[in-house]
Amino acid sequence: MLTQLTIKNYALIDELQVGFNNGLTIITGETGAGKSILLGGLSLILGKRADLASVKDSSKKCVIEGVFDIAKYNLKALFKIQDLDYESLTIIRREILPSGKSRAFINDTPVRLDDLQVLGEHLLDIHSQHQTLQLTNDDFQFQIIDALADNDENLSQYISELKNFKTFSSEIEKLQNQKVESLKELDYNLFLLKELEEAKLVVGELETLETEYETLNNVEEIKDKLGQSNQLLSNEDVGITSNLREVKQQLFKLVNYGKQYQSIYDRIDSSLIEIDDIFAEIENLEDQLEADPNRLEVVNTKLQTLHNLMQKHIVSSEEELISIREDLSNKVLETENLDAHISAKEKEKEQLKTQLLAVSKTIHNNRSKVIPKLIKQLESILATLGMPNAKFNIELKASNSFLSNGSDELQFLFSANKGGQFNDLKKSASGGELSRIMLAIKYILSNYTQLPTIMFDEIDTGVSGEISNKMAVIMQEMSKAMQVFTITHLPQIAAKGDHHFKVFKEDVNDVTQTQLKKLTPEERIVEIAQMLGGINVSNSALEHAKQLLN
Structure with a gap:
């Protein structure tokens, strides 16, 4: 989980240091207050390319630093592969120098952006309406099914044996040449x-x-x-x-x-x-x-x-x-x-092929068993999120090819309307529907695997009050097993948080700066009341805010 974030000399932020806790954290603020700046800073420590134009004062160094508690993430093997010192409290730092050069560090060890991106995928998942296209990606769809099917060990065995199989195939090809x-x-x-x-x-x-x-x-x-x-x-x-x-x-x-x-x-x-x-x-x-x-x-x-x-x-x-x-x-x-040597290699390759077929069949069978369960859960959750007619048809077909994650071909088909035709998810779901489907999937996944910290960026755009309340409940449930952030404009969601931060602008010495403040219980009532009724808070808005918080 993200425990602390420090931003210096970035966009409208002169210097900001804030600590975060577990559970559901709400971030609110007026349009243009700087929520996107916060996301931009987080993106930099996840490996996004730096831009000198985003530096507040180009004569000074820009620094973004995040502290992550990764004790529960089982990342020691990844740190070993990347030749990094493992620390349960890991510090990731990005620096943009006045020259425009960018540097990245993990626990004070200089790293490439590629290494930062690999680790970042295990630490923080920033999710917005624009990023729901991940849903239409075959690899992601398989990850969903395999998490429910508990296929981790089978996939590890498959990947290892596939590597050996490819090695033997390559050696045989070389021998034949x-x-x-x-x-x-x-x-x-x-x-x-x-x-x-x-x-x-x-x-x-x-x-x-x-x-x-x-x-x-x-x-x-x-x-x-x-x-x-x-x-x-x-x-x-x-x-x-x-x-x-x-x-x-x-x-x-x-x-x-x-x-x-x-x-x-x-x-x-x-x-x-x-x-x-x-x-x-x-x-x-x-x-x-x-x-x-x-x-x-x-x-x-x-x-x-x-x-x-x-x-x-x-x-x-x-x-x-x-x-x-x-x-x-x-x-x-x-x-x-050579003929005898090639023949011996081909016999070993056939043995590996037999083993691959066996483990890929096990993976296929496990997937087949959980697909009805996944469909049922998805349709049930989406019904509560205002999509009562949402239907899924997940087709899994065994192929004769050894693919990167088994021998299956997958079609994730979706229909949003009663009596509608099933079609590819990316063709048949709108942006708002994809956002709700992604929320449902993340919720389901959180029950089967340890997900990284997730940040929902205005995933509730265009959603009604009642549906937003259901979304908030789902986020609450997710936050019991993981750290959840949500940037929202809806008071129904804001009221469900364990912690509430407000992003706002203020003028300091005739210079506009973005600030992030953790709200007290009293300040939180006022903030939600303003979200309900506008800047001029009425008594009824305050009462409504208190009811939402209760």
């Missing part, structure tokens, strides 16, 4: 994969093949050089091995003359061992060498294949080719497995 694209590439990927698999790639093979190719391609020259080297080592007269053995024998005779001779002898001995080993290795290499044109051709072909593949795939090693081969293999496998 992926399949179409993958099939286009499959033949080419298979061709590339076959090339790489036939190459029988082995890490390090390129270097081995290049070495083998150089050996086979130059076998005669290598064999010749190895033979000459062998001769230089092994010649009995001038070979290196023979000369080293002779040196070793001479130095052996000197080893007893000093360590330096032993050292040089050991080095010659080591060198001779190494030379003997080199000689044996050369002989071994020479024995292994054979010209093999067939093997040379095989090696050359394999090398050419590897170089062609590396050039084709713009890489420089077998490792990279192997990595490409694995990627291609995965792509081909993924394409081949």
Whole structure:
């Protein structure tokens, strides 16, 4: 509920601070006194766009602040979604700066207007004749029926499962699109994969093949050089091995003359061992060498294949080719497995569809059960509000589509006159009739759900005295469960309030200002008497006012 409203520097209001209580609050005042200013300020804290022209003094900041007691509204989840600190007494503030820039705050946290509008819908409902078109909106009509049908949990389950269903549908669509694209590439990927698999790639093979190719391609020259080297080592007269053995024998005779001779002898001995080993290795290499044109051709072909593949795939090693081969293999496998993946997803989607059908059927059945009850209540209340011939025909049809709030299509048909044809509500009801229908619906809803504070703005326009009394009784009943404001010109309604405020203008230092004052019991008698008989109050008007208040 709205507990306090502060307005500074807005329209004809210099500064206004007023507190409100529970129950039915009446606001009266002469035409042009500034009731619309009050509504305009409230609209700003509900997220309406600001206009610098509405600022009283454009050189100063305009501030509108409302304090709301939201302890009973179950809004903690909403605050969490909006990443706001929850306070049972929540403060909403709008500021319009001299620059024209507007700022909004919830509990001193800066917020966007969208966030303010979302929260505002749960705090205050301003209702006038011009806003009764909400009645003709399908979503609102479903909200009415679902409140009576106690469908909250079913709708929450439906919305959750519908989200999953849409997610699976989207994933399946993506997979099917992926399949179409993958099939286009499959033949080419298979061709590339076959090339790489036939190459029988082995890490390090390129270097081995290049070495083998150089050996086979130059076998005669290598064999010749190895033979000459062998001769230089092994010649009995001038070979290196023979000369080293002779040196070793001479130095052996000197080893007893000093360590330096032993050292040089050991080095010659080591060198001779190494030379003997080199000689044996050369002989071994020479024995292994054979010209093999067939093997040379095989090696050359394999090398050419590897170089062609590396050039084709713009890489420089077998490792990279192997990595490409694995990627291609995965792509081909993924394409081949897409059908199975899509099939599995579709089975899960069908399970979700079955669950959705079940919960949407439950929602439909609950709605069907309460529609006769809703019609009966509406027609009964409207009869007391001067519409005895008002009749409703609410048609609910199950469809094959999953809509945002179930699988139903709804027609809210209305006839205002006896024997009249049923037609769409927006086509068959006048503005005054729509106002009374909205009042009846709000009253019914207040018995089934926690509604936000509601403000009726001259909803009684064009209504007779007796009917206005009935409207006031309905508002009284509503105010037992919620905070209700009504702006009225009718004394019958004004007399039914728990609290009474008057909007009026006064001149302060030659400047006209709008003020809002809570009336005392005595002031209230005078105000209602003036509403009955005009500015010059008669004794009979005062007596009548007292009777209305009693």
